[in-house]
Amino acid sequence: MDLKEAEKLYRNCVKTLLENQHPNGGFYASPPGTRYPFIYPRDHSICILGAISAGHLDRGKLGLEFMLAAQKPSGEFSQRYDVDGNDTSYKDLQIDGNGLILYALSKYLKATGGLFFDSLADRTFCLQYWEVIEKAVDFILQNKNDEVNLIHTINSIHEYPAYEHGFEIYANCTCCAGLFGAVEIGEALGKDVGEWREQAEQVRRAILERLYSPRRRSFIKCIRVKYKSSDPIGYDAFASSVIDVDAVEYSPALFGLIDEHDLRNINTVKRIDELLWDKELGGLNRYPELWDRNNGGYGPWLHFTSQLSNHYTSIDDQDMAEKYLDWVVKMAHDYMLPEHISTVERFEMWLEDYTNAKILRDSKLTMIEQIRSHPKWKEGFAYVTFPLIWPHAEFIIAFNNYRKRFLPEN
Amino acid sequence: MIRLGNMLPQGFLIGIMDLVNIMGLEKTSEWLTRIGEKLGETQGPGFDGAPEGDLNYLPMCPFTDELIRFIDMFGERPEEFKRIVEYVTEREGSNKENVERPAVVNTLCLLHHGYRKKRAELAGAETLHLACKCSVPELPPAYNMEAIEKAGVTKEDVDKILEKGVCVFKFIKRE
Numbered sequence: 001m002d003l004k005e006a007e008k009l010y011r012n013c014v015k016t017l018l019e020n021q022h023p024n025g026g027f028y029a030s031p032p033g034t035r036y037p038f039i040y041p042r043d044h045s046i047c048i049l050g051a052i053s054a055g056h057l058d059r060g061k062l063g064l065e066f067m068l069a070a071q072k073p074s075g076e077f078s079q080r081y082d083v084d085g086n087d088t089s090y091k092d093l094q095i096d097g098n099g100l101i102l103y104a105l106s107k108y109l110k111a112t113g114g115l116f117f118d119s120l121a122d123r124t125f126c127l128q129y130w131e132v133i134e135k136a137v138d139f140i141l142q143n144k145n146d147e148v149n150l151i152h153t154i155n156s157i158h159e160y161p162a163y164e165h166g167f168e169i170y171a172n173c174t175c176c177a178g179l180f181g182a183v184e185i186g187e188a189l190g191k192d193v194g195e196w197r198e199q200a201e202q203v204r205r206a207i208l209e210r211l212y213s214p215r216r217r218s219f220i221k222c223i224r225v226k227y228k229s230s231d232p233i234g235y236d237a238f239a240s241s242v243i244d245v246d247a248v249e250y251s252p253a254l255f256g257l258i259d260e261h262d263l264r265n266i267n268t269v270k271r272i273d274e275l276l277w278d279k280e281l282g283g284l285n286r287y288p289e290l291w292d293r294n295n296g297g298y299g300p301w302l303h304f305t306s307q308l309s310n311h312y313t314s315i316d317d318q319d320m321a322e323k324y325l326d327w328v329v330k331m332a333h334d335y336m337l338p339e340h341i342s343t344v345e346r347f348e349m350w351l352e353d354y355t356n357a358k359i360l361r362d363s364k365l366t367m368i369e370q371i372r373s374h375p376k377w378k379e380g381f382a383y384v385t386f387p388l389i390w391p392h393a394e395f396i397i398a399f400n401n402y403r404k405r406f407l408p409e410n
Numbered sequence: 411m412i413r414l415g416n417m418l419p420q421g422f423l424i425g426i427m428d429l430v431n432i433m434g435l436e437k438t439s440e441w442l443t444r445i446g447e448k449l450g451e452t453q454g455p456g457f458d459g460a461p462e463g464d465l466n467y468l469p470m471c472p473f474t475d476e477l478i479r480f481i482d483m484f485g486e487r488p489e490e491f492k493r494i495v496e497y498v499t500e501r502e503g504s505n506k507e508n509v510e511r512p513a514v515v516n517t518l519c520l521l522h523h524g525y526r527k528k529r530a531e532l533a534g535a536e537t538l539h540l541a542c543k544c545s546v547p548e549l550p551p552a553y554n555m556e557a558i559e560k561a562g563v564t565k566e567d568v569d570k571i572l573e574k575g576v577c578v579f580k581f582i583k584r585e
Contacts, residue, residue, distance in 0.1 A: 072454045086533045087456030237415065361469070362574060363460075 001326040003407075009328075010399045012335035013392040014054045017047060020389045021059055022083045025066025027389060035367060035385050038088060041067060041077040041097030042157065043390045046303075048104040050393025052111045053400050060108050061125065067101050068129045075139030077101055079155070092154040092161070096171040098140050099178030102133065103255065106181030109188060117188075126185050137182045140175045141199055143228050149206035151175045152228030156248075158286065160293060163242050166224040169211050173251035176203040180256075204257050208264070217267040219249040221287075245275040246287045247304040250311060260314035269311050273320075281341060282327045284308055295364060296371050296384035297342030297350040302328055302391035306398040313401045321402055328395055333376055337392055339385035347371065347382040412483075419476045420483070426517055430490035435497040439520055442494075446524025455533035457581050458526045465540070465561065465568075467575040473518040474545040474576075487546060491517045499552065509560050510537055513552040515544040519577075526579065535581040541568045543576045 020028045026039035027047035036043075044067060051059040070085035071077060077097040079089035105126065113121030126133070143152045150167035157170045164171070179200035186193030213220050222242040223233075230236035250272060252258045253265040276285045283300025292298075309324035331341055342350070351368070354360040367385065374383045412420060429438045459466035471477075481487055494517045502511040512523035519542055527537040538557035551572060558568055561580040571578050 073452055078456070082457065084533075085455075087454065087529070089456070090460065 001322045025062040039081045045100035045104045047393045050396040053397045075135035094155040095153040096174040099174030102178030103181045149202040168222040170248040173255045177255035218271045221246045297347035299342035301340040302337045303394040306394035336387040338383040339388040342382040427490040442520040443524035446521040447528040450525040450528030456529040468577040471576045513542045513554040515542040515552040538580040540578040
């Protein structure tokens with residue numbers, strides 16, 4: 001990997017991240033005037049983690065303040081907000097946002113304490129929002145199915161109910177990590193959080209038991225179930241499993257629910273790398289091509305590629321970590337990152353599919369124009385949603401992990 | 411086709427018909443609006459729809475599928491539904507001062523408007539419902555001309571959005 005280029009990209013990722021935080025605290029998913037000038041709790045949480053990783057704790061705190069104040073009366077964090085914290089969501093429940101906010105808050109608390117947690121950790125901030133934390137935890141637990149101890153959602157990270165409606169792995173891992181995060185915060189504040197710990201343990205055990213396939217030696221994507229309270233779930237209208245490979249099957253280790261060296265994780269990552277590494281373009285796709293729902297054409301995603309490099313870094317596999325991060329560095333344009341990359345040929349295939357099916361809506365037409373007018377189009381690439389802020393945060397986290405492990409003197 | 415698992419929305423529509431006959435048009439329309447408001451309160455401050463310049467719109471009506479299913483079952487658009495729309499249009503239309511009134515094209519517009527308006531109110535905004543188009547054939551769009559004027563647009567602007575959507579509205583932040 002060209003370390004000089006990587007450093008330049010890192011610096012610009014930090015700059016881009018900070019520039020795209022509204023004074024009210026929300027991180028835009030993409031800059032004003034582009035495709036997603038809103039605040040999405042999922043993207044926003046990763047941006048908070050990126051800010052923390054880059055040492056900008058004040059910005060992380062500002063981001064947390066924004067989101068914690070925007071909680072709905074039910075305890076839910078919506079799919080999307082405007083810069084004033086008003087709900088502008090248009091999709092059904094995406095419960096991973098609840099888990100991610102709690103998780104990010106616990107990481108903030110930990111980061112403010114550092115080596116002197118007892119004396120320095122920002123307990124005052126957490127105490128100020130304790131009621132919000134309680135409601136966020138309650139909301140997650142309201143969506144837990146007591147027969148299988150998993151969290152139900154309609155959408156998850158891909159906003160694709162066809163494959164995510166039910167007990168989906170990313171939603172469960174983020175919520176479980178969020179519950180454990182709330183436990184850590186509660187303990188730091190001297191609260192009685194024994195019941196939350198028990199609930200979090202139940203979810204963790206259920207992920208390892210029900211969302212893992214021993215014969216495939218891989219975590220699986222989802223147990224599809226229509227209703228959260230179906231009991232027995234075998235009689236639910238959807239009752240089925242999605243066993244396709246998905247980049248987020250790495251989530252149990254990513255969110256600290258199992259060790260990176262755990263064989264279940266090693267084998268899952270092996271499957272992801274074998275089946276989702278793009279043979280033509282490099283980089284990691286998010287799910288199989290046949291799901292046919294990559295706006296702008298099938299292709300690798302910068303944030304999933306950065307994310308999976310963390311695994312190789314954790315297990316000391318520098319070659320693979322470099323393979324992943326180097327691809328991100330090479331694909332950056334003007335030291336900024338798109339959502340994902342496709343080829344002109346795949347773009348046209350996607351366009352044909354969506355045109356024939358008559359599902360090409362207005363917002364996609366704008367996106368198409370932007371893809372075709374991007375300088376990389378002439379080189380045969382479709383750069384889709386440029387820039388998207390989320391991958392900048394993921395690269396910050398991944399590159400910092402890489403530096404810490406392999407370049408400690410840097 | 412009714413299955414036990416999906417009878418609730420259809421049952422609700424039958425309930426509206428019955429309520430018109432039991433309680434009358436005024437009470438039924440208030441009841442529908444109140445349901446929307448109560449649901450809005452549970453969700454807190456928020457703004458509906460996709461932005462289109464200064465306006466917002468819904469690309470499709472979330473109630474259409476159930477409504478059409480209902481009409482398919484009952485043959486005609488139920489008389490009670492028509493009467494609610496006529497009643498509200500006449501009552502609200504006569505009060506030109508109430509620029510925040512809904513542009514009603516079907517019964518469930520009341521439910522939606524109560525919900526949308528309550529959430530905008532919680533966010534400190536006024537709601538102008540400019541127009542609405544029903545996906546049920548043969549029904550003309552409904553307009554709120556006072557709202558269109560206050561929004562600073564023309565009927566032609568609104569019609570342009572109705573070509574790709576069903577419901578046009580504007581939120582104005584209160585000072």
